[in-house]
Amino acid sequence: MRLIFIIIILLNTLTIRSQVVPSFGTEIDVTINGISFDAMEPFISPTGNCLFFNNLNDGINTKLYYATKLNDSTFNYVGELNGANQITPPHLDAVADLDNLNNFYWTSTRNYPAKLNNLFHGTLSFGNVTNIGRVYGDFNKNIPGWLVMDHGISYDGNFLYYNNARFDSGKNGCQGVCETELGIAQKINDSTFNKIVNSDIILQNIIDENYIYYAPCISSDNLELYYTRYPRGTITPSTLFEICVAVRNTPTDIFSTPNVLFSELITNLIEAPTLTTDKQIIYYHRKIVGSHKIVMRYRKSPLSIGYSKKLELPFTIYPNPTNGKLNIKTELSYHNIKISVFTLLGEVVIVTTNKTEIDINSLSSGTYFLRLEIDDKTGIKKVVKIE
Numbered sequence: 001m002r003l004i005f006i007i008i009i010l011l012n013t014l015t016i017r018s019q020v021v022p023s024f025g026t027e028i029d030v031t032i033n034g035i036s037f038d039a040m041e042p043f044i045s046p047t048g049n050c051l052f053f054n055n056l057n058d059g060i061n062t063k064l065y066y067a068t069k070l071n072d073s074t075f076n077y078v079g080e081l082n083g084a085n086q087i088t089p090p091h092l093d094a095v096a097d098l099d100n101l102n103n104f105y106w107t108s109t110r111n112y113p114a115k116l117n118n119l120f121h122g123t124l125s126f127g128n129v130t131n132i133g134r135v136y137g138d139f140n141k142n143i144p145g146w147l148v149m150d151h152g153i154s155y156d157g158n159f160l161y162y163n164n165a166r167f168d169s170g171k172n173g174c175q176g177v178c179e180t181e182l183g184i185a186q187k188i189n190d191s192t193f194n195k196i197v198n199s200d201i202i203l204q205n206i207i208d209e210n211y212i213y214y215a216p217c218i219s220s221d222n223l224e225l226y227y228t229r230y231p232r233g234t235i236t237p238s239t240l241f242e243i244c245v246a247v248r249n250t251p252t253d254i255f256s257t258p259n260v261l262f263s264e265l266i267t268n269l270i271e272a273p274t275l276t277t278d279k280q281i282i283y284y285h286r287k288i289v290g291s292h293k294i295v296m297r298y299r300k301s302p303l304s305i306g307y308s309k310k311l312e313l314p315f316t317i318y319p320n321p322t323n324g325k326l327n328i329k330t331e332l333s334y335h336n337i338k339i340s341v342f343t344l345l346g347e348v349v350i351v352t353t354n355k356t357e358i359d360i361n362s363l364s365s366g367t368y369f370l371r372l373e374i375d376d377k378t379g380i381k382k383v384v385k386i387e
Contacts, residue, residue: 021247021259022224024282024297032067034077038292039065041215041272042283043096046155047342048276049369051075051283052096053294062092064106066127068344072281073296083122083129086110095150095215095272099157102347103190104129107148116140119148119162121191124347137193139164139185149180155220155277160185160193163214163227176235180212182227205257206246213244215272219279222251226261226273226282241269243284270295313379315372321384324361328372338373341383360385 030051032039038056045052049069054062063085067075084106085093097105104124112118117140122129139162140148149165164181168174182203185193200207206225207213213229230241242263246255264270264286273284283296315330328339339358341350344367352358360368360383368383 020301021256022245022261022279022299023301024261025300027262027286027295027297028073030283030294030296031074032077032294033070033075035065035067039294040285040292041095042285042294043098043274044276044281044283045098046100046220046277047348047369047371048278049342049344051294052081052098053285054094054096056292057092057094059092059109060090062094064093064096066096072298078127081129082127083132084108084120097151097153098124099153100155100348101157103153103157105135105151105153105160107151109147112147113144116142116144116146119151126343126347133191135160135193136191137185137188137195139183139193139195141181149177150215150272152216152218152225154218154222158187159196159218159222160187161216161218161225162193163216165212165214177212177214179209179232180214182207182213182216202252202254205255217273217275219275220277221279223248224275224279225255226275227258228271228273229258230266235266237266239266240264241266241271243270243273313372313374313377315379315381317370317381317383320381321386322360323386325357325359326370326383328356328358328370330372330374332374332377336373336375340371340373341368342371343368 039053040057041054043052051067054064064081066081067077069075092109093106095107102124104122106120108118108120117134117136119135120132121135122132141164146164146166148162150163152161162183162185166178168178183195184199184202185195187193210232211229212232213227215228217226225246228241228243230239240263242260244258244260246258248255262270269287270284273282275282280299281296283294285292286295315328317326317328337354339352340348341360342348349363350358350360363385365385365387368385369380370383371380
């Protein structure tokens with residue numbers, strides 16, 4: 001038995017040593033054309049074409065908004081995310097999350113503390129969130145004072161990386177966030193996630209009672225976990241806020257000891273990382289004089305083990321504009337082909353496989369994107385649907 005235990009320890013050690021820790025380049029300002037207020041807690045959609053964010057997180061009039069992509073660092077503000085926001089203050093609707101099937105998640109204080117399950121889900125379609133309900137499951141503390149503060153949904157929507165936080169007004173020697181709890185829950189159905197049995201083991205190198213940690217973000221391949229942390233205790237001008245990453249080789253491995261990617265004092269605090277599906281860009285927000293803004297960085301280091309970036313795929317589509325069928329032409333031979341059509345917000349509306357044509361007659365007139373995937377290559381083109 002002792003020999004087996006030693007072997008397990010050695011295998012875990014070898015796993016950690018073989019992992020690749022990402023690094024990122026110089027910070028770049030992100031412009032959201034049309035806004036004049038704080039932009040915090042960003043989330044980039046799975047398609048990369050829509051940026052979700054909330055305004056100042058004051059818990060009084062905090063709302064969710066979205067913007068569409070012009071380029072990596074420039075977005076056009078569209079407006080509020082309809083359906084997700086409460087109307088009468090005080091309220092908080094924040095921390096957007098979206099899987100690749102348009103299941104939308106966010107944190108809300110509606111009816112709290114009368115109802116303690118404060119994580120919500122809905123269906124995102126054309127800028128509207130419908131079929132709204134609470135997310136239930138044993139990951140909820142269901143104790144007054146505790147909230148699901150932050151969360152990160154996996155790309156396929158099957159796993160929820162949740163962050164419970166206990167808040168206090170100061171009467172017990174703590175003001176603000178007093179303690180946090182990070183865990184992994186698995187989807188049971190559309191409204192229920194339950195904590196996986198080995199959650200604490202998988203996160204054992206990250207969980208540290210000396211820190212307040214929050215804003216988890218899991219990469220699309222489930223191999224990199226990003227989050228924010230700062231030392232537990234009274235926040236002072238010298239408190240350092242850090243964006244960290246922990247990595248692993250397979251989606252069932254234990255995460256490595258975290259590495260600090262970026263750090264800032266509270267006067268310039270940085271928080272809430274979000275990663276593009278291809279893992280090439282990280283977005284987060286930064287505190288500046290009198291406000292908060294979203295910034296980004298490009299990845300420098302090689303991609304993690306187990307992930308290979310898809311190569312560019314040349315192809316043509318016709319007729320475009322179209323009022324019905326689209327034909328796809330490529331000079332490449334292929335074994336597997338997948339065609340997806342999605343909105344400017346990144347919402348997937350049609351998917352088909354093993355065909356070289358697609359019928360979009362059911363869609364409303366407007367502009368869409370078509371993504372073609374063949375084996376290890378992918379390409380995207382704009383499509384205009386007319387009546």
